[in-house]
Amino acid sequence: MIRSFIDILIPTLLISSPTFALALTGKVVSVTDCDTITIIDRSNRQHKIRLYGID
Template identity: 60%
Template sequence: MAQDLGAAREGTPPPDFDFSGRVVRVSDGDTVSVLDRNKQQHKVRLYGIDTPERDQPHGQASRAALDELVGSRQVGVVVVETDDYGRTVGTVYAGDDNVNLAMVAAGHAWWYRYYAPHERHLQAAERAARERRLGLWADSDPVPPWDWRRGRR
């Protein structure tokens, strides 16, 4: 299941990273742990995307896709904020490739428009993945994770 990261390039080099390191854990389709050169571990939530929960249809496939993209690899992180759970929220790069964008483009994630309404590249990637029925879009009516979580409370 080799991932084509061509869709994850916007023609410009990635920005300067706030930190970089090796991915030591992929928790799910939108969260990784990165060990920096000072041996500090950062839990990073990928900005602007949301993936199916682990027990939701396509949840395991989304996690596997992210693991294939970044598992045990060196990555750079551009921090957007720290969330209410203490996680770093940011954009992850593997080389020149925007991993957040790659997950949406391959149909493994939704554009999380509520938290990233101005990220039009994510919107365009989601639209293209839907049209091509990639990943979770192969299902006739996939349930967004925010609706899945609401229904389980």
């Protein structure tokens, strides 16, 4: 009984975990509030990125 519960619980937790990552390469053009950076990518688009866990 417990074994079958664990067999269902572990995959459910792994599948429902919200994980998302994005690789972005560019040049940092400004730093704001010590935890936000603005970068320009290869196609000259500007991206404002807030760094998690800095404060």
